[in-house]
Amino acid sequence: MMFVCLIAVSIVLAVVSGVDGTNDISKGNAILVLVLLCLYSAGFGWSWGPLTWLIPSEIFPVNIRTTGQSIAIAIQFIIVFVLSQTFLTMLCHFKFGAFLFYAGWVAVMTLFIIFFLPETKGIPLDSMYTIWEKHWFWCRFVKGEDRQENHP
Structure with a gap:
């Protein structure tokens, strides 16, 4: 839905205001x-x-959940701040292309989630090591709790 709406906004703005963005937009199109x-x-x-x-x-x-959540949310706030500070400049320079830029990132984020984030439904929180160990990509980087206890 997000991707489709961003593409639609780009199309409407490109058609009604022109590629250079100098044409006025009607009330209906606005x-x-x-x-x-x-x-x-x-x-x-x-x-x-x-x-x-x-x-x-x-x-x-479980042993790093609090720290991981804190870092993830801090990064999220930083990214939202950067996006809010740069959007108007992007809109002025890229015109309708700014919305295509964001639509591209929605597509990239969706593909990342599909290929790199394992399903966690029904998995106990203390069993996440087993999910990461079985994932096609992340298994190279994760050592499970059993292996960590056996190898100090």
Whole structure:
């Protein structure tokens, strides 16, 4: 939903304001852009918004969960700050392309989640080592609790 709304906003802005962004936008098209951005915001609230708080609390092992959650949320706040400070400049320079830029990142984030984040549904929090050990990519970097106890 987020990806589709961002692409739609880009198309509307490109068509009605021109590639150089010098044409005026009508009230009807401005309302359309507003509705699309509200749908984008709703899509964020249903998907990425809560997941940025939920995923870090589920993927870290119990012994580092607090620290991992703190670092993840601090990085999230820094990224949100940078995005808010740079959006208007991007919009002025890239015009409708700013929304294509963000749509590209939504696609990259979605692909990352599909390929690199294991399913945690029904997995006890203290068993996350086994999930990481079985994952096709992360198994190279994770040593389970049993192996860590046997090898100091």
